[in-house]
Amino acid sequence: MTDAARDTIYILLWGDLVDTVRGLASVDRIKAAHRRARIILLTSPDYEALLKHCPHFTGVETDALAEGPAGRLMVKRIKISKPVAVYDLVGGPIARKIKGGLRFMKTRWIDGRPAEAGGHPIDTAAATLGRAGLGPDRYELGAAPGPDIAWIDYLARSSRMLEPEYFGINDAFALLAPAGDEVKPPLRWPKERWATLASQLLDAGIIPAVVGGPSAREVGRFIAEVTPGARDLTGKAKLVQLAGLGRKARFVFGEDTGLLHLLVAAGPPALALYPDGEGDPAYRAPRGASPVVIMHAPTLAQVTPEEAMQAMRYAGGFDRAPRAA
Template structure:
């Protein structure tokens, strides 16, 4: 492999999980040119990865908006422009880590003569020259990417998620901390928000945990999230005045830097939580309807999962909206796990 294209366009957590795959490619093929096809906004996660030579952006949201507007010919022009861009890369190998039709189509569009698909489905397997089943120990973080790396004979090394921040994002985060009177390591990130209601913890849980964290560890709770999380964050913060609410106030790069400099992190199944493990921050992950891993690979990271009979249900809850897998997690339980990881060395 001399010119390699990784296709993993989204989402934040999945890009974090996939990050060690690029490093394994680089160790095995130190002289290769490695590109990563990814969506704008998420691309900052790999922008400073020493294993990746270039980012190629797939503006999915723009294409979708044009399609909804009925501008089919413009979409076709965009597709052909991306095809030209990819062909100019002269990739001999494209590796689809997503395994969906959209990602398989992008790998095929690259023109790479060798196209490897991980768990290819939705018909994307017919666009691959090699479709490899997902495998590995599902309890281990990044297991499916590790399994693929092993099947390809790559030097897997430690194979743990890792992120490399932009200096500007790091400086911005440190400046914000100073403005809030917070020191690096002097706060605990609460990563409370994600994409589906069955993955959320309760407002009351966060509100009870916040004073416990500050009283027992001295860490100030800092709530992070995106612009869409502002209202939910305000509801949590209104009954927990010791929380510093930064939901919607930071971009992804600054949020990642705030995670990196945190003294601890408690979060649900969301990208920011997985970043905590990537940065080796003492982390407690609260899982219920999903359980992507229970083996974190870090002594200072633990998963709190009740292992109910109906869990993980993923996208098909059977509890009628009760979500006991999350609502039954108590603040004291979370605090016990947090005290444990704080005692462990990275």
């Protein structure tokens, strides 16, 4: 697929952090097919601070969810830009409104949404794009490349705020990403387990750094209080900083959270915890460049820190250096 130098292409991508990170795998595929095009991301403000650093985008527009006059101006602006193609990675009424505004133009509308069932969203989204001419139209489970945010390295070279030393971490470290208090206790790993794991990591010469939003602060504070040497970064690091830390972490361990998907996309090996009874976790687990070990149990408390340590060793987190230069 070739493009004129000034062709404009829009990518529609918004939603929660999981949807956004998964969508970046499709963005990689689209950019590879349109290397010379001017690619504009239409999204919401939620993750602008992270996405504006992605080199695949010529520009990032954040009024996707605008309503009333602002919403009409958004559609008009897209129409004036005369895009040769729009890649819809989200669907829904807003996408339909934009499509309707372009109905008399020669813009190619390409559905890149993942299938609702029948596979992992990254695999099914890649297959959907394949049917539009961007690669194979079928992928086995795990075959489609996952999102890769290695481009965060370029920002890290000019901002020490993305460096582990900025957070007081000067040696090998792992990122622990517990779920916040918005998740029901039976679906969370007990904080005592987290603290024991942190202690075992320190004994192995790896600094445990607890990350997450404000809702995870209770777990972060508990770990730091009972495990001297652990770092509590909950509520203290922005997403772009966490992506930078993920590039240099030995491995990541967490429950099924949006943040875990971002950290895995940064490249380290990972261990993901899932409770039973919610379907096969292989069809929703995070994807990245390194192995992701999935552990599940009827209740997460049944998983022991010793089992978690063994799984991390199996994933290679104890014997490999960080991916970032």
